[in-house]
Amino acid sequence: MKYTPQDFKSNQEVKWCPGCGDHAILASVQRAMPEICEALNYTKERFVFVSGIGCSSRFPYYMNTYGFHGIHGRAAAIATGVKVANPTLTVWQITGDGDALAIGGNHFIHAIRRNIDINIILFNNQIYGLTKGQYSPTSKLGIMTKTSPYGTVEHPFNPGALVLGSRGTFFARSLDVELKLTQDIMVASAKHDGTAVTEMLVNCVIFNDKTHSTISEKESREDRVIVLKHGEPMIFGKNRDKGLMLDGMKLKVVKIGEDGITEKDLLIHDAEEENPGLHSMLIDMKYPEFPVALGVIRAVKDKTYDDNVRDQVIDVREHAQIKNMDELLRSGATWEVK
Amino acid sequence: MQHKVIDTQEVVIRFTGDSGDGMQLTGTLFADASALYGNEISTFPDFPAEIRAPQGTVSGVSGFQVHIGSGEIRTPGDFCDVLVAMNPAALKANAKWAKPTASIILDSDTFDEKGLTKAGFKTNDPITELKIEDRNIIFAPITSLTKESLKDSGLDPKSIIRSKNMFTLGMCYFMFNRPMEYTEQYLEKKFRKKPQLIDANKKVLHDGYNYAGNIHAIANTYTVQPAKCEKGIYRNINGNQATAWGLLAAAEKSGRPLFCGSYPITPATSILEELALRKDLNAKTLQCEDEIAGICTAIGAAYAGNFAVTTTSGPGLSLKSEALGLAMITELPLVIVDVQRSGPSTGIPTKTEQTDLNQALYGRNGECPIAVIAAHSPSHCFDAAFYAGKYAMEHMMPVMLLTEGFLGNGSEPWRIPSMKDYPSVTPPVITEAETPYWPYKRDEQRLARRWAFPGTPGLEHRIGGLEKDNNGNVSSDPIVHERMVKERADKVAKLSEFIPEQQIIGEDSGDVLIIGWGGTFGHLYTAVKQLQAEGKKVSLAHFDYIFPLPKNTADIFSKFKKLIVCELNSGQFADYLRARHQQFNYLQCNKVQGQPFIVKEIVDAVNAIL
Numbered sequence: 006m007k008y009t010p011q012d013f014k015s016n017q018e019v020k021w022c023p024g025c026g027d028h029a030i031l032a033s034v035q036r037a038m039p040e041i042c043e044a045l046n047y048t049k050e051r052f053v054f055v056s057g058i059g060c061s062s063r064f065p066y067y068m069n070t071y072g073f074h075g076i077h078g079r080a081a082a083i084a085t086g087v088k089v090a091n092p093t094l095t096v097w098q099i100t101g102d103g104d105a106l107a108i109g110g111n112h113f114i115h116a117i118r119r120n121i122d123i124n125i126i127l128f129n130n131q132i133y134g135l136t137k138g139q140y141s142p143t144s145k146l147g148i149m150t151k152t153s154p155y156g157t158v159e160h161p162f163n164p165g166a167l168v169l170g171s172r173g174t175f176f177a178r179s180l181d182v183e184l185k186l187t188q189d190i191m192v193a194s195a196k197h198d199g200t201a202v203t204e205m206l207v208n209c210v211i212f213n214d215k216t217h218s219t220i221s222e223k224e225s226r227e228d229r230v231i232v233l234k235h236g237e238p239m240i241f242g243k244n245r246d247k248g249l250m251l252d253g254m255k256l257k258v259v260k261i262g263e264d265g266i267t268e269k270d271l272l273i274h275d276a277e278e279e280n281p282g283l284h285s286m287l288i289d290m291k292y293p294e295f296p297v298a299l300g301v302i303r304a305v306k307d308k309t310y311d312d313n314v315r316d317q318v319i320d321v322r323e324h325a326q327i328k329n330m331d332e333l334l335r336s337g338a339t340w341e342v343k
Numbered sequence: 344m345q346h347k348v349i350d351t352q353e354v355v356i357r358f359t360g361d362s363g364d365g366m367q368l369t370g371t372l373f374a375d376a377s378a379l380y381g382n383e384i385s386t387f388p389d390f391p392a393e394i395r396a397p398q399g400t401v402s403g404v405s406g407f408q409v410h411i412g413s414g415e416i417r418t419p420g421d422f423c424d425v426l427v428a429m430n431p432a433a434l435k436a437n438a439k440w441a442k443p444t445a446s447i448i449l450d451s452d453t454f455d456e457k458g459l460t461k462a463g464f465k466t467n468d469p470i471t472e473l474k475i476e477d478r479n480i481i482f483a484p485i486t487s488l489t490k491e492s493l494k495d496s497g498l499d500p501k502s503i504i505r506s507k508n509m510f511t512l513g514m515c516y517f518m519f520n521r522p523m524e525y526t527e528q529y530l531e532k533k534f535r536k537k538p539q540l541i542d543a544n545k546k547v548l549h550d551g552y553n554y555a556g557n558i559h560a561i562a563n564t565y566t567v568q569p570a571k572c573e574k575g576i577y578r579n580i581n582g583n584q585a586t587a588w589g590l591l592a593a594a595e596k597s598g599r600p601l602f603c604g605s606y607p608i609t610p611a612t613s614i615l616e617e618l619a620l621r622k623d624l625n626a627k628t629l630q631c632e633d634e635i636a637g638i639c640t641a642i643g644a645a646y647a648g649n650f651a652v653t654t655t656s657g658p659g660l661s662l663k664s665e666a667l668g669l670a671m672i673t674e675l676p677l678v679i680v681d682v683q684r685s686g687p688s689t690g691i692p693t694k695t696e697q698t699d700l701n702q703a704l705y706g707r708n709g710e711c712p713i714a715v716i717a718a719h720s721p722s723h724c725f726d727a728a729f730y731a732g733k734y735a736m737e738h739m740m741p742v743m744l745l746t747e748g749f750l751g752n753g754s755e756p757w758r759i760p761s762m763k764d765y766p767s768v769t770p771p772v773i774t775e776a777e778t779p780y781w782p783y784k785r786d787e788q789r790l791a792r793r794w795a796f797p798g799t800p801g802l803e804h805r806i807g808g809l810e811k812d813n814n815g816n817v818s819s820d821p822i823v824h825e826r827m828v829k830e831r832a833d834k835v836a837k838l839s840e841f842i843p844e845q846q847i848i849g850e851d852s853g854d855v856l857i858i859g860w861g862g863t864f865g866h867l868y869t870a871v872k873q874l875q876a877e878g879k880k881v882s883l884a885h886f887d888y889i890f891p892l893p894k895n896t897a898d899i900f901s902k903f904k905k906l907i908v909c910e911l912n913s914g915q916f917a918d919y920l921r922a923r924h925q926q927f928n929y930l931q932c933n934k935v936q937g938q939p940f941i942v943k944e945i946v947d948a949v950n951a952i953l
Contacts, residue, residue: 050800071797074807082636086643115632318622325623339578
């Protein structure tokens with residue numbers, strides 16, 4: 006069946022603020038859906054969008070698919086239940102930086118540890134928007150918000166580092182304004198078997214405007230981000246003249262043509278490398294010392310939780326002595342009263 | 344001393360020792376052997392929260408009480424006829440449970456100065472100190488006899504010492520004329536891969552048996568004839584196993600696979616363990632990162648079309664409260680099992696109580712009524728769990744099942760039912776596409792919405808914790824909200840039209856009606872039978888259905904001069920009844936000690952108001 010993005014739009018009015026980055030992500034996801042269906046031979050009824058609480062968590066209402074709007078922080082657990090109950094479904098979790106990394110931090114890391122085959126889209130606007138402007142676990146150190154009138158004194162999480170720390174198999178990053186890149190990442194996420202986390206750097210126009218502007222402004226973006234592609238050299242810049250190399254144990258930015266450096270000297274991105282060392286360095290890169298890494302940074306193969314559950318059930322049932330309740334009730338030590 | 348064989352109706356034996364002495368196993372094996380022999384039995388494990396508390400101290404004492412009889416056995420017994428104490432601490436902690444006529448078997452090897460000091464005895468004469476000189480005290484050198492028995496076995500000293508519980512068990516088998524075959528089979532199975540241990544344990548078991556026969560100190564042996572039970576196949580079952588199986592039975596009848604999301608917590612854990620074994624019946628279990636994930640994975644699984652359950656105890660139920668509200672507002676079927684334990688907070692985690700009733704009834708934000716069912720005996724956990732599942736699925740709502748540590752760990756013989764004798768479970772599943780599909784459209788009979796599984800073409804819909812209208816659209820309209828609140832409450836209330844009417848044990852009118860619920864049934868039943876035998880006009884109404892209450896509740900209450908609500912809390916059910924049926928005066932009999940009632944306590948309370 007051929008779908009169009011329109012097939013994935015629900016009849017509900019989208020209620021995010023005008024100018025909110027969430028609109029762009031919704032559009033990217035809706036554009037990715039027909040491509041995913043085509044590539045993986047999925048039909049629309051197999052999609053389930055599960056969310057927690059927060060601005061981004063309204064997302065399922067805007068998708069014309071199955072959807073479950075949960076409670077704060079628990080989307081990963083709900084999504085896990087959906088997937089284990091019916092592994093033929095394609096499950097998408099929509100969450101925010103507060104939802105996934107503060108109140109839901111435990112479920113987030115354990116979903117990743119289990120490598121359950123769900124797609125997590127983490128909307129990171131570095132602020133609590135729905136409660137009107139308090140700092141979040143990803144807010145930059147020192148930021149002034151309603152609950153940090155003198156600036157925060159807390160170090161932020163880097164979501165990608167948490168994914169790696171939980172032995173995650175897939176991590177990607179995109180910007181709300183990079184619609185095509187986001188769309189491509191969604192397709193890659195759908196194709197990945199296991200927990201696929203995509204960090205969406207998203208602007209909150211009301212409470213944290215321009216929080217990502219150093220890397221998201223159109224004029225300077227290409228010089229401040231690097232879009233990683235598996236198997237391709239790590240090149241960036243408006244003139245495609247900058248790249249990444251290893252200098253000892255660290256990354257460094259180099260200019261092609263200077264000091265005799267050619268494209269061949271640059272690192273080739275290997276998203277499928279199991280060792281998370283280089284992925285960790287790429288995830289940690291911050292502007293202005295480095296470009297911020299976008300694209301699929303890590304995508305390695307490993308067994309998924311839901312596959313393991315299914316295989317175990319099949320295996321046990323094949324050799325089972327007990328096939329139904331009556332047999333179970335009569336198993337073990339029994340005696341007869343005549 | 345003359346050896347006497349006493350033919351008796353019932354006997355209570357209490358096995359006690361250090362928590363590492365294997366008393367739970369000894370008690371269980373004795374109970375199983377008795378059940379297989381045909382006795383009615385009831386058991387009560389009473390163990391400390393610590394797996395290995397300091398050896399030899401009173402806080403580390405673990406006990407297991409078995410009540411066997413040839414008549415009706417409804418409780419594990421209040422006081423014991425035989426007390427086995429493997430060390431001074433066990434004696435100190437348990438002497439108070441020995442009847443004046445009791446025999447007390449002690450491992451004399453442990454009654455040295457060190458052992459006595461550790462147990463906190465002030466003198467080296469614990470018998471006088473505890474004022475139990477008139478009991479039949481049997482000092483048996485169990486440790487040294489076990490060592491002697493196994494000196495040529497080639498086992499290491501630690502394994503030899505560990506076998507002393509088999510010596511004790513052998514002694515008890517002699518005293519109670521129990522066959523040992525069942526225990527021997529158990530040993531053969533357990534140590535299948537270590538034949539050396541099979542032989543060693545069997546030898547110790549027999550040596551204990553023979554020792555008891557040889558010494559004249561054991562003046563009395565007991566014969567408890569098999570009970571006259573209804574014909575059928577029987578098995579021994581504990582409450583947690585019965586709960587797990589009842590849930591599996593509901594899953595089988597409904598055709599929906601069982602999913603259990605849970606987190607280990609005493610005393611509920613063995614339900615999860617039991618379900619984890621049942622992949623052969625297509626059950627999926629997910630041991631979650633926390634209690635909240637336990638219920639949230641279950642909610643996700645319910646949405647996806649599984650029969651979902653989550654199992655816990657009081658503190659875990661507290662953590663699940665918010666998600667319970669989500670299950671309730673999304674109107675998904677879900678069974679929440681709370682194996683109650685002593686609280687508040689961590690409380691006394693291994694001890695039993697009925698103190699979660701208020702939490703079960705009211706512990707959520709907003710208007711959030713949830714049906715509450717209680718199990719009344721270990722084997723009744725099966726039926727209670729089955730019907731909790733049936734009503735959850737057919738009425739599309741969460742149902743809370745309250746059991747208790749006393750039931751979960753306690754066991755009794757159970758006449759094995761046949762699944763064909765259980766009713767069907769038919770959830771209102773919708774499979775045909777419908778445009779538009781209204782997720783909260785209700786049927787008239789039950790007010791249940793329909794269950795549309797993701798993956799069904801043409802029924803795509805969104806549900807969640809936000810208030811919605813029947814069409815599934817988010818709504819904060821005040822009138823819609825009030826209507827939806829009422830519809831959800833009416834749905835729960837309507838369950839009273841589907842549950843059985845309340846039964847009375849005894850005459851349906853009289854001087855006193857004892858009112859109980861949950862795991863106190865055995866004690867209340869025994870008390871009411873005793874009072875009735877004394878000619879008192881006393882009856883018992885024991886409630887399995889707490890919320891909603893059976894339709895005839897007020898009618899029953901109105902026919903008695905006095906009502907007394909007996910429960911293991913400070914009066915939670917009594918308060919609930921006061922709110923529901925205000926026209927009656929409710930007297931109370933309460934106990935909050937982490938221990939079951941003693942029959943005498945109830946008899947005394949009733950006599951005091953007669």
